Amino acid sequence: MxxxxxxxxxxxxxxxxxxxxxxxxxxxxxxxxxxxxxxxxxxxxxxxxxxxxxxxxxxxxxxxxxxxxxxxxxxxxxxxxxxxxxxxxxxxxxxxxxxxxxxxxxxxxxxxxxxxxxxxxxxxxxxxxxxxxxxxxxxxxxxxxxxxxxxxxxxxxxxxxxxxxxxxxxxxxxxxxxxxxxxxxxxxxxxxxxxxLQRCSDAMQSARLRFYNWYFIKHLLRRASPQLRSREDYQEMLRQPRPRTLRQFDRKITAPLAGFESETDYYGQSxxxxxxxxxxxxxxxxxxxxxxxxxxxxxxxxxxxxxxxxxxxxxxxxxxxxxxxxxxxxxxxxxxxxxxxxxxxxxxxxxxxxxxxxxxxxxxxx
The missing domain is CATH 3.40.50.1820 (Alpha/Beta hydrolase fold, catalytic domain)
Incomplete structure (x- = not known):
């Protein structure tokens, strides 16, 4: 020790x-x-x-x-x-x-x-x-x-x-x-x-941070691996309207892929x-x-x-x-x-x- x-x-x-x-x-x-x-x-x-x-x-x-x-x-x-x-x-x-x-x-x-x-x-x-x-x-x-x-x-x-x-x-x-x-x-x-994470997500809802939301979502979607892309649940997520904020991304993609009940559950536990x-x-x-x-x-x-x-x-x-x-x-x-x-x-x-x-x-x- x-x-x-x-x-x-x-x-x-x-x-x-x-x-x-x-x-x-x-x-x-x-x-x-x-x-x-x-x-x-x-x-x-x-x-x-x-x-x-x-x-x-x-x-x-x-x-x-x-x-x-x-x-x-x-x-x-x-x-x-x-x-x-x-x-x-x-x-x-x-x-x-x-x-x-x-x-x-x-x-x-x-x-x-x-x-x-x-x-x-x-x-x-x-x-x-x-x-x-x-x-x-x-x-x-x-x-x-x-x-x-x-x-x-x-x-x-x-x-x-x-x-x-x-x-x-x-x-x-x-x-x-x-x-x-x-x-x-x-x-x-x-x-x-x-x-x-909840307070950071709240801040990212601001229109002043729209560029950062766009940047992160673009790169997170672009770098998805072939293994991830082959998953049926991920393919179904991509057929939905594209997330416009990181909160929407966490709600539609991060939380369900990682086994959380919702984005607030993800934020609270993580x-x-x-x-x-x-x-x-x-x-x-x-x-x-x-x-x-x-x-x-x-x-x-x-x-x-x-x-x-x-x-x-x-x-x-x-x-x-x-x-x-x-x-x-x-x-x-x-x-x-x-x-x-x-x-x-x-x-x-x-x-x-x-x-x-x-x-x-x-x-x-x-």
């Missing part, structure tokens, strides 16, 4: 300053321009392997393992989970791999169900509540890196952040049994997670907000004050009584119900995982690098 010193580290970690580009302010601009490729076409050179992780229902996940030259188990590993329309090759996933590889940290980029290289292996879809898939990935990493002293960190972006938080909370409250290697897990970093207080792993949640997709108000239960502590760290507090080491940071601006700095690089790249470098040094006593 983690010792108390490392559990306290999450609150002592100095979050890098975010200073936005002077002409790229505002949540929408940061969100849209932050999705650019940047250095994504230049992954860090490493020994690359693709693993296949079988799942209990017959589907399987692909995971991309990048091991830097000279890596040892003491250097640690990081599981990376993408967002709703992403995969292992998403620009931010490759940038994170590059920054961590430069530190000598091994990375495992997961393709969730129906995404990237996992698409050909699945008849079902990913969704915000797929905590069992995250557990399968962690247990697989623990088997590949079979060293009890080797730490396993994790970072999830957007929907992947919710999946990661939900997993940790469900292990913490006993809904999931802790998988092999769970005592090595930590810290966790969740960036722009939609941890209250939102990490209900289990944040059960997380027992050192965790940092990062969001933005002007995220157009994940309203900052959805974090309100964790913001009450919080004081500002600097221009770049508008709100940062520990959610320590029962001593559980979870910290929330709300940046002043940055959009939905945009965080474009003055030099047009991404602040989240700096955050990921500093976070895991500091955490693994703290865990090893260095």
């Amino acid at each position: 983690l010792d108390g010193n490392f559990a306290r580290w999450i609150h002592e970690f100095e979050i890098p300053a975010f200073v936005p580009h002077r002409f790229l302010r505002g949540g929408h601009l940061q969100t849209l321009l932050g999705a650019r490729p940047g250095d994504a076409l230049r992954p860090f050179e490493a020994s690359h392997r693709r693993h296949i992780i079988p799942l209990s229902d017959g589907d399987a996940l692909a995971m991309h393992d990048d091991e830097p030259a000279g890596w040892t188990p003491r250097n640690g590993s990081v599981l990376m989970i993408h967002g709703i329309c992403g995969c292992h090759a998403a620009p931010y996933m490759v940038r994170f791999q590059r920054r961590l590889g430069q530190l000598g940290i091994r990375t495992f980029r997961l393709d969730m169900r129906g995404c990237g290289d996992s698409a050909a292996l699945c008849r079902s879809i990913t969704h915000a509540g797929r905590s069992e898939d995250v557990l399968a990935a962690i247990e697989f990493i623990a088997s590949v890196v079979n060293d009890s002293a080797s730490p396993i960190g994790a970072v999830g972006v957007s929907l992947g952040g919710n999946q990661l938080l939900l997993t940790a909370g469900r292990v913490g409250n006993g809904v999931h049994a802790a998988p092999s290697g769970w005592d090595r897990v930590g810290p966790i970093l969740a960036i722009a997670p939609p941890l209250d 939102s990490a907000a209900s289990v944040v207080g059960d997380i027992a792993v050192p965790t940092l949640i990062v969001t933005s004050s002007d995220d157009p997709l994940v309203p900052v108000e959805s974090f309100s239960p964790y913001l009450a009584g919080t004081d500002g502590v600097g221009r770049h760290d508008a709100k940062s507090r520990g959610v320590e119900d029962g001593g559980r080491p979870v910290r929330l940071h709300v940046s002043n601006g940055g959009g939905h995982h945009g965080f474009l700095k003055r030099d047009r690089t991404s602040w989240s790249d700096d955050l990921v690098s500093a976070f895991f470098a500091g955490a693994f040094a703290a865990r090893s006593g260095g």
